[in-house]
Amino acid sequence: MNESRHPIDDLFKDGLEHYQLEPPMHVWERIDQKRTPVYKLTNNFKQNYRWYLSVLAGLAVMSSAAVMLLSDGNNGNIPVNAQGSNELATTTPNTPLPSQSEESVHVVNPSEIKSGAANPNAYMETAPKSETASASNSTFANNPTAQSQTPVTPAASNTAATMSSGTPVAPIQATHTETAVAATNDATAQENTATASTTAPTTVEVPVTGTDGDQALENITASNTELPSGIESEDAETKAPEATSTDDVADNTEKQVTPPYRAKNWSIDFLGSYSFTNRVLQGNDAYAAMRNDMSQMNGGFSFMFRAGYDINKNLSVRTGLAFTRLNESMKFNQPYQVTEIQNRQVTGYVVDPISGPKQVTYTVQDTIQRTEYTEVTGKNSYSFLDIPVFANYTVFGNRFLNVYASAGMYVNLRFAQGGQLLQQDGQSLIDLETGANPFNVRANIDLGFGAGVAIKPWTSLPVEFLVEPSYRLGTGSLLNNSFGAKQNFRTLNTYVGFRYRF
Amino acid sequence: MSEEEIINGCIREDKASQYALYKAFAGKMLAVCKRYGRTDLEAEDILQEGFIKVYDNISKFRGNGSFEGWVRRIMVNTALKMYRKNSFKNEVIGIAEDYDEPTEAHVLEKISSSELMKMVHGLPEGYKVVFNLYAIEGFSHAEIADSLGVNEGTSRSQLAKARKWLQKKIQESQVEVYERK
Incomplete structure (x- = not known):
């Protein structure tokens, strides 16, 4: 172990420190080309495209999930034709159907229904052998406005069509006008059933003979006004009056439109916090002690945007993006050498052999070296871009308040350090902003624990205010190569923000 | 053009100043890069990347210490980065x-x-x-x-x-x- 300078070191240092070569001009041309704004932009994208793609993919997944969820919620409102598309399949009289939906949509002429002359093949696709349908909403057939709000006609129309295809009982008069019939899917039928069940439904089992000769059992859930004429339930009191005019239909529409209830499971949060930070330095005890002595962690801040989904009444998951900035300040005395030259008058005698001693005065320069100290201050910042992945558990909740506990992790996407850093000797600073940072940075997954309160001041608005104290525990070294000293941050945030449910 | 004028010109993204800076330091820095690069081409790559960093960050030069030392440090760090890449x-x-x-x-x-x-x-x-x-x-x-x-x-x-x-x-x-x- 010998860290002293070797003559070879000095030889090469002296010989090469100021050695220079002819600068190549083609390098200048390349530099000039690479610094054009267009090149910078494309190069920046090339270098970071994985990150951009990840963010885009994440947004796409989140958007798709949101769209799918919202679409599921709307299935009850949008009839689906035989191909399963969401085209509105009902139409008013004398309105020709679009040619593209001719295959999947069949217009039922009332005369066909009554006479049973409808082409039975037309119903093979549209009338499942067993189907739960609501007859109540068939009355919207003549009211385009009503159809668009609660277009559940196809369920009833199917019933009508099926009955017309050979049922021995009297045909169902679903409507007194032309009705476009589309196949309903189970979801639509179930939704209609749910709607109808709120109005004391009566179930009538009607044996239906399908066009292929099979016996089909159709459950018709009739609501207060819509039991088709000609069908008598086992309970005669539940017989529904026949809708005979457009006005009646309109009246019924107003009474029966009940928006389907769906809980607002999705939410987005916007949060901000002041950050109290504690740092633990390990690995190089001498440097760690010096750094702790000469620097301190100051307050930082954190912003978070996240989306959440309520899995059930108590449990929810949340994820998004969080930006955190922590600050460090340094203050120490830097030693420097001062050389002072002092002139001193000295008087003496020169002995001249002829004239004898002669007094002379001369000046002597004394060089005095001393160490002085200057106060040096510096700042250092740590920036994190994380994906927080958290699970929240509601421990207490009522109409106005929700108290929850949360636990999860921060997956670090980016970590950056800027400013200045205390040098190993503790007597100077290294500038980290110049690109001259000799250190490697390494990001980690940190753990997070917290609790929170969601306050709902207005029950009519889907907005909640959040107060969420959270503790972030660094699980690994963020700066692996800080003179062998590893840093861990423990951060206490109290996030304040709001939540919007949808 | 003095060193200060060159630096100020580079901060203003003045092309003449950038070229003057290159002329002033490229020779010395190429010698530095050649000591780290495995080939002449790699040394030129280090020089190129180093100068781009110098131009991009020159406004952050605070004047503590010599400018040449600062440029040299950037070159050395660029060389180390490339070296770590080609471990x-x-x-x-x-x-x-x-x-x-x-x-x-x-x-x-x-x-x-x-x-x-x-x-x-x-x-x-x-x-x-x-x-x-x-x-x-x-x-x-x-x-x-x-x-x-x-x-x-x-x-x-x-x-x-x-x-x-x-x-x-x-x-x-x-x-x-x-x-x-």
């Missing part, structure tokens, strides 16, 4: 200490800079970077270990081997000179 870790061999007697000073004085450059360039990769950082840039073993992601023992070992290798080359060159005479 030499497979070449790191052992941590045994080798230490030879110093070569006599009067022998060393007779070697020209270009010959020294050739010798450094001929060093095996692992030795070369450690020797450059320690002997010429003045890094400590701890700093080298941090920069290269190796331990201090490895850094010391590489340095000792580099010295031994160079010493041998110097002796060979002296014999060559003697024979020519």
Whole structure:
């Protein structure tokens, strides 16, 4: 172990420190080309495209999930034709159907229904052998406005069509006008059933003979006004009056439109916090002690945007993006050498052999070296871009308040350090902003624990205010190569923000 | 154009100032880059990337210390970054200490800079970077270990081997000179 300078070191240092070569001009041309704004932009994208793609993919997944969820919620409102598309399949009289939906949509002429002359093949696709349908909403057939709000006609129309295809009982008069019939899917039928069940439904089992000769059992859930004429339930009191005019239909529409209830499971949060930070330095005890002595962690801040989904009444998951900035300040005395030259008058005698001693005065320069100290201050910042992945558990909740506990992790996407850093000797600073940072940075997954309160001041608005104290525990070294000293941050945030449910 | 004018011009993204800066420092910096690069092309790449960093960050130069030192530091760090990318870790061999007697000073004085450059360039990769950082840039073993992601023992070992290798080359060159005479 010998860290002293070797003559070879000095030889090469002296010989090469100021050695220079002819600068190549083609390098200048390349530099000039690479610094054009267009090149910078494309190069920046090339270098970071994985990150951009990840963010885009994440947004796409989140958007798709949101769209799918919202679409599921709307299935009850949008009839689906035989191909399963969401085209509105009902139409008013004398309105020709679009040619593209001719295959999947069949217009039922009332005369066909009554006479049973409808082409039975037309119903093979549209009338499942067993189907739960609501007859109540068939009355919207003549009211385009009503159809668009609660277009559940196809369920009833199917019933009508099926009955017309050979049922021995009297045909169902679903409507007194032309009705476009589309196949309903189970979801639509179930939704209609749910709607109808709120109005004391009566179930009538009607044996239906399908066009292929099979016996089909159709459950018709009739609501207060819509039991088709000609069908008598086992309970005669539940017989529904026949809708005979457009006005009646309109009246019924107003009474029966009940928006389907769906809980607002999705939410987005916007949060901000002041950050109290504690740092633990390990690995190089001498440097760690010096750094702790000469620097301190100051307050930082954190912003978070996240989306959440309520899995059930108590449990929810949340994820998004969080930006955190922590600050460090340094203050120490830097030693420097001062050389002072002092002139001193000295008087003496020169002995001249002829004239004898002669007094002379001369000046002597004394060089005095001393160490002085200057106060040096510096700042250092740590920036994190994380994906927080958290699970929240509601421990207490009522109409106005929700108290929850949360636990999860921060997956670090980016970590950056800027400013200045205390040098190993503790007597100077290294500038980290110049690109001259000799250190490697390494990001980690940190753990997070917290609790929170969601306050709902207005029950009519889907907005909640959040107060969420959270503790972030660094699980690994963020700066692996800080003179062998590893840093861990423990951060206490109290996030304040709001939540919007949808 | 003075150094201050060049710096201010570069901050304003003035092309003439940028070119003046390149002319002023490219020669010296190319020599630095060549000490780290495995080939001339790699050295030019380091020079190019280093100058781009200098132009991008010149507004952050605070005037503490010499500007040349700042530029040089950027070049060295760019070289180290490239070096880490093309890691030499497979070449790191052992941590045994080798230490030879110093070569006599009067022998060393007779070697020209270009010959020294050739010798450094001929060093095996692992030795070369450690020797450059320690002997010429003045890094400590701890700093080298941090920069290269190796331990201090490895850094010391590489340095000792580099010295031994160079010493041998110097002796060979002296014999060559003697024979020519």
